[in-house]
Amino acid sequence: MVDVRLFSASQIADPNALFALIDRVQAGVPYNDTSGSMLAKEWAPKAIGDSKTVLLAFEGAKVLGYCFGQPYQSYEGFLSSAAAYDVEPETCMYLSEFGVDASARNSGVGTKLLGALIAENDSAFESILVRTMLRVFGTDEPNPAIAFYEKAGFELVRSGGDVLVEDAGRFADRPRVFLRWRKPRLANPT
Numbered sequence: 001m002v003d004v005r006l007f008s009a010s011q012i013a014d015p016n017a018l019f020a021l022i023d024r025v026q027a028g029v030p031y032n033d034t035s036g037s038m039l040a041k042e043w044a045p046k047a048i049g050d051s052k053t054v055l056l057a058f059e060g061a062k063v064l065g066y067c068f069g070q071p072y073q074s075y076e077g078f079l080s081s082a083a084a085y086d087v088e089p090e091t092c093m094y095l096s097e098f099g100v101d102a103s104a105r106n107s108g109v110g111t112k113l114l115g116a117l118i119a120e121n122d123s124a125f126e127s128i129l130v131r132t133m134l135r136v137f138g139t140d141e142p143n144p145a146i147a148f149y150e151k152a153g154f155e156l157v158r159s160g161g162d163v164l165v166e167d168a169g170r171f172a173d174r175p176r177v178f179l180r181w182r183k184p185r186l187a188n189p190t
């Protein structure tokens with residue numbers, strides 16, 4: 001049985017197992033980054049420390065998935081773009097890292113993690129923003145995570161009629177798109 005638990009940075013009993021999982025996810029679809037230049041042990045401790053919510057999924061003692069939620073306002077570089085993403089900075093959660101072990105995909109683990117992120121922060125935010133690759137790196141295939149997010153109720157952020165694509169600077173060879181989820185509003189009873 002898969003069990004999703006909430007952690008703070010200091011509570012993660014086996015950070016190396018989590019970093020190894022993140023590295024495996026980064027080496028696979030859609031990133032296909034096998035360069036080893038961005039090892040999780042170098043950057044993930046800061047990402048965990050900056051996160052409001054760190055959720056890990058386990059099967060027994062084995063970590064199968066992770067999901068980090070960070071207040072949008074604390075994510076440098078995004079603040080000036082809130083209008084373009086159509087989110088309120090004060091009530092938006094940025095889903096900064098999210099992955100499930102390839103061997104455990106398509107069995108509901110990602111959905112459980114996302115549901116737990118929403119439940120944990122239910123009163124604190126109104127929307128979630130995520131940035132993900134448009135295509136599987138090195139191919140013309142769409143990134144499967146986009147279909148996952150759309151199934152979960154996210155919509156692609158558009159500019160005018162077109163999907164907003166970030167493809168400048170260091171992202172020139174791996175264009176990325178944004179997806180936004182909004183908390184459903186209760187119908188006005190009057």
Ligand SMILES: CC(C)(COP(=O)(O)OP(=O)(O)OC[C@H]1O[C@@H](n2cnc3c(N)ncnc32)[C@H](O)[C@@H]1OP(=O)(O)O)[C@@H](O)C(=O)NCCC(=O)NCCS
Nearest residue numbers: 098099100105106107108109110111132144145147148151
């Ligand atoms: C995106 C990701 C976290 C989803 O986790 P998951 O555990 O596989 O997702 P789930 O099993 O909960 O899938 C939920 C739904 O999305 C759909 N889905 C998942 N992967 C899909 C794919 N590759 N193509 C189409 N639909 C997909 C499932 O069919 C499922 O729908 P269903 O409930 O009707 O069957 C996982 O695929 C992953 O780690 N991908 C690589 C890393 C990544 O891209 N992370 C996102 C970074 S922004």
